[in-house]
Amino acid sequence: MSDKVKEPIRNKWIWIGLAFIVLAIVPWYWPKGALQSMILGFPLWAFVSTLFSLILCGYLSWLCLHQWHLVEDKEEAERRGEGDEG
């Protein structure tokens, strides 16, 4: 494998990061049944959970684009080759 080849499952930091984000999304760490102050109409716990849900979206989207690179160069080179022939 060359240095440019990237397969997400091979990078343990990706999954450690994911675990932390998921742990922040699920509201297990707040005092149960508490009524909290509101932020933008969301109770504090729900606001924090939503914020981390959005971070999860951004994180996964970034991973797809930047940590996944297996046959892209080969495929794109082949496509360009076909285009040139056509």
Place this chain on the structure above:
Amino acid sequence: MKLAFAGPDGVIILILYAVVMLWIGYVAGRGQKSLQKSLSGYYLAGKNLGIIALFFTLYATQYSGNTIVGYAPTAYREGFSWLQSIPFMTIIIAMYLMFAPRLYVISKRKNFVTPTDWISYRFQSKGVTLLAIFLMLWGLGNYLLEQLVAIGHAVAGMTGGTIPYQWGVIAFVLVMLAYEWLGGMKAVAFTDVMQGVVLMIGVVVFLGGAFYLVGGNFADVTRQIAETEPAKVAVPGWETSINWFSMLLLVGFGAAIYPHAVQRIYSAESERTLKRSFARMAWMPPLTTGLVFLIGIIGISLFPGLDERGSEQLVGLIANQVASINLIFYWVMVLFFGAIVAAIISTADSVLLSFSSMLSNDLYGKYINPDASEERKVKFGKIGGVIAVAILLWIAWNPPATLYDIFVLKFELLVQVAPAFFLGLYWKRLSAGPVFWGMLTGAICSGALTLSGFGTLWGIHGGVIGLILNLLICVAGSYMTSVSTDHQRQAEEKMAMNL
């Protein structure tokens, strides 16, 4: 409850949607005779889907009309703890990242058509293959049934009973079959673009209307709920948190290995297209289930005190009020309800196509008549699909009570196929015997738990308990089974990407 726009206006819009779908199907299949003669041509659009078609077919397949009609009432009943619907739809992308990159490469090299192709190639075991086919067809069948029931309810509701439930289902099943037969996966993906766009716009406009009804201030809505029903705003208890974790596992693993989801990995024209589609999909949960969640919460303020049955009508109740704002909102609501029907169909067509492909390629092509031409295999799948729909329609006349319960049921069994992908792609020791017994034990365990009324134990879903058992058997069994180095070398070759 009668919708304000039920009647001729609803009928006109539904006919319009049906005509557009048929037209797209016709255009997709026009002049492509070879389409019907090749399994990957018909079922995977020639493995050549570009970014727009691939993204929208992923989107429209994953988000059904049920996402709106079923999830808004759940948010209404559970309150803010239904925020979980955003991460559990997002986590599916994380699960894809665990196996899709490698599976895509191998599927191109070996020309896979169905998920079973990977399983039979990797494990070379009739038992594992047949059990996986059974579980996946079961899951797909249940899922399709749910969509058929939903089509009937949506059409009957939208036309105020002018088109009765049964006729609504039959009419739209015929439309769906017609365009699917004309253009296969290509028609399904192209109609998904239309269906996905109207769903996205519909949800945004619907939320806009709901906001208008409550005076545009969400903070007031929450304050009111905190006074009248504090439990829906307060920090949820332990069991709910455990249930969130469990739901993330169940939906994540289950939805990512849905046969039609796996086939979308195979259909991508390139790795670049696939990863860009997934990158966009990662942002869709807040824009879809997130907005539907807000609609449900606003519903608590607009229609307080509905019981479970009453809350199932929530989307219709809100739509009636939005439609009465003015004429523009009226027509937007008519279009929106048409979009819900279209969104249900966009999910049903993908499921049916996948179901047919497994009949064609797996049952007929692997066991009944392996020597048949691909054209004949495609034909078998088409006819088998119609027979399956006929059986499901017969069941659909007696639909179950609420939508959410059957949504969970289908994952319980399907998710048991997951280890064959998640472990099978990377771990050469994993052998057929333990995979078979793990899958079977997991399926029996989760099926029994659900059927005996224990859908969840301490907040953990039966399907997840079955999956944990399944994984333990796979891992422990593979360590205990002696596998020859020759066998392991073969497995390694199959898992390799040969970059």
